[in-house]
Amino acid sequence: xxxxxxxxxxxxxxxxxxxxxxxxxxxxxxxxxxxxxxxxxxxxxxxxxxxxxxxxxxxxxxxxxxxxxxxxxxxxxxxxxxxxxxxxxxxxxxxxxxxxxxxxxxxxxxxxxxxxxxxxxxxxxxxxxxxxxxxxxxxxxxxxxxxxxxxxxxxxxxxxxxxxxxxxxxxxxxxxxxxxxxxxxxxxxxxxxxxxxxxxxxxxxxxxxxxxxxxxxxxxxxxxxxxxxxxxxxxxxxxxxxxxxxxxxxxxxxxxxxxxxxxxxxxxxxxxxxxxxxxxxxxxxxxxxxxxxxxxxxxxxxxxxxxxxxxxxxxxxxxxxxxxxxxxxxxxxxxxxxxxxxxxxxxxxxxxxxxxxxxxxxxxxx
Numbered sequence: 189x190x191x192x193x194x195x196x197x198x199x200x201x202x203x204x205x206x207x208x209x210x211x212x213x214x215x216x217x218x219x220x221x222x223x224x225x226x227x228x229x230x231x232x233x234x235x236x237x238x239x240x241x242x243x244x245x246x247x248x249x250x251x252x253x254x255x256x257x258x259x260x261x262x263x264x265x266x267x268x269x270x271x272x273x274x275x276x277x278x279x280x281x282x283x284x285x286x287x288x289x290x291x292x293x294x295x296x297x298x299x300x301x302x303x304x305x306x307x308x309x310x311x312x313x314x315x316x317x318x319x320x321x322x323x324x325x326x327x328x329x330x331x332x333x334x335x336x337x338x339x340x341x342x343x344x345x346x347x348x349x350x351x352x353x354x355x356x357x358x359x360x361x362x363x364x365x366x367x368x369x370x371x372x373x374x375x376x377x378x379x380x381x382x383x384x385x386x387x388x389x390x391x392x393x394x395x396x397x398x399x400x401x402x403x404x405x406x407x408x409x410x411x412x413x414x415x416x417x418x419x420x421x422x423x424x425x426x427x428x429x430x431x432x433x434x435x436x437x438x439x440x441x442x443x444x445x446x447x448x449x450x451x452x453x454x455x456x457x458x459x460x461x462x463x464x465x466x467x468x469x470x471x472x473x474x475x476x477x478x479x480x481x482x483x484x485x486x487x488x489x490x491x492x493x494x495x496x497x498x499x500x501x502x503x504x505x506x507x508x509x510x511x512x513x514x515x516x517x518x519x520x521x522x523x524x525x526x527x528x529x530x531x532x533x534x535x536x537x538x539x540x541x542x543x544x545x546x547x548x549x550x551x552x553x554x
Contacts, residue, residue, distance in 0.1 A: 191381040192217045192348070193543050194367050196355050196395070198224070199231035200330070200529055201521050202387035203337035204536025205543070210344040212540060217379065218347060219369060221354040224338070229464070230389050230501045231334060235446040236529040237431040239275040239325040240296055243286035246551060248294045250531060255324065257533035265336045268329070273445070275325030276306065276313070279435030284318040291322060298322040312424045312451070312489020313432055313443075325431055327444050330529060337536070358384065358518075360399050365517050383543045385519045389503040390464040392511075392522035403515040405554040410511075410522055411504040414462040416471040417454025418495035419446060420483055434486060441482060451490045453483050457502055457526050469499040502526045510535070512552040514542045520554075 195206050198220035206218045222228050238258070240251040255270075262269050277284050291298045299322075303315035341347040350369070356376070357368035366380045386396045390412040397407050422429065422445065429445035443453040460472060476497065484492040505511055505523030512521050512535070519542050521535065528535065542548055 190215075191379070193383040193385060194219060194379060194381045195385045195387055196367070197387040197389065197391075198338065198349070198351065199229045199387065199389060200334050200337070200532045201389070201524070201535050201539070202385070203334045203341070204532045205385055205387055205521070205539045206341040206347055206349075207337040208533075208536035208540035209543065210341045210346040212544065214346065214540070214544065216341065216347045218341070218349045219353050219355060219367075220351045222352065224351045225331065225335065230503065230524065231330065231529065232500065233446070233498065234329065234331050234449065235444055235452065236328040236330040237275065237325070237442060237444050238270050238328050238530045239431060239433070240291065240294075240322060241275060241277050241287045241320065241325065241433065243283060243290050245290050245293060248290050248296070250534060252294065252296070254531045254534040257537065261333070261336065261533050264340060267332070267336065269333050269336070270326050270328050272323065272326040273430045274321055274323045275431040275433070276310065276319060276321045277433050277435065278303070278306065278315045278319040279317045280437070281318045283435040284320050288320050296322060296324060310428065310430060312422065312428050312487065314486045314488055317435070321430070327431060328529065333532065337532075355395065358396060358399060360402065360516070360518070363517065382517050383519070384517060385521065385539055385543050387521045387539065389522055389524060390501045392503070392520055396518060396520055399518060400515055400520065400554070403518075405513070405515045407520070407554070408505050408511060408523065412462055412464055413457060413459040413502045413504060414467050414469075415454060415457070415459040415500050415502055415526070416475060416479070416497055417452055417500075418476075418479060418497045419450035419452050420487065420490035420492060421450045421494050422490050424489045428489065441486070443487065450496065451487065452498070453479065453487055455479060457504055459502065462501075464501055467499070471497045471499070510552045511554065512538060512542065513548045513554040515554070519543045
């Protein structure tokens with residue numbers, strides 16, 4: 189029997205890849221250094237934004253494909269994973285108008301509003317500049333989505349899922365690799381495979397950067413940052429909250445309701461650079477104060493004085509494009525730059541294609 193594909197990382201990308209591979213009839217060994225559903229990476233938490241509001245036509249097209257796959261996943265799991273709350277973009281005219289043009293070109297229905305019209309519809313948010321809304325967007329049940337990917341992969345009988353198991357060495361043999369696994373109890377196992385997927389986000393440079401370089405394919409400079417959004421208690425009913433992005437004159441801001449926790453608001457990609465294995469999970473005080481000041485001004489539907497801060501990692505590529513490619517037996521997935529979750533089922537399909545001999549997406553290749 190052929191060796192399984194080893195997928196390293198059980199965040200949303202690794203989980204989606206394991207599901208996509210098993211759906212093709214492939215055996216998978218999924219290895220995760222932390223516990224199931226852990227909070228140490230980029231995927232944890234109850235909610236993420238699904239939106240089609242990109243100014244880039246290629247990303248808009250990818251959101252359409254991803255949405256079809258989210259709906260297929262919902263059907264497979266007999267559950268709802270995206271609440272169609274709609275999404276609102278507002279702020280810098282050139283950005284919002286470019287998003288509107290891209291949605292028009294893609295045939296995605298949307299509506300433009302004045303700030304006053306938007307404030308009347310969504311009184312929890314203060315708007316500026318141009319305002320755009322589209323109804324296909326919403327809120328992903330992110331923790332449930334990851335668990336569903338894992339559960340569906342397990343149900344095939346083709347997936348061996350191992351948590352609290354670190355990859356301590358990857359040895360390249362040319363047409364295969366040997367992956368050394370170290371369990372929490374200190375036990376080790378060496379597994380040889382013709383295909384390994386490093387869906388490890390922020391850990392990609394240290395885990396496989398050198399292996400790829402030896403094959404003449406350098407990773408771009410992946411900048412790992414610790415982001416610090418926060419949940420704020422809402423004065424309004426849950427139905428009052430769309431997902432939203434503010435293309436502000438300073439740093440861009442995103443927000444959405446997490447039911448039962450509050451309205452999550454954060455600056456996009458502004459956190460300090462960190463080592464993913466050595467981080468303190470605590471907010472930078474000046475940035476915390478800056479976020480509260482922003483919320484006080486632009487999100488009047490919440491109590492800005494009572495934040496509950498969250499800590500998560502961004503694996504930022506220089507141009508915020510994803511990095512998904514293969515060299516020999518090694519497939520890498522990183523550089524999701526804080527906007528990858530919405531594409532998860534599509535990313536799983538793309539990576540599974542690569543890992544089984546398919547061609548990389550030209551835009552995301554090394």
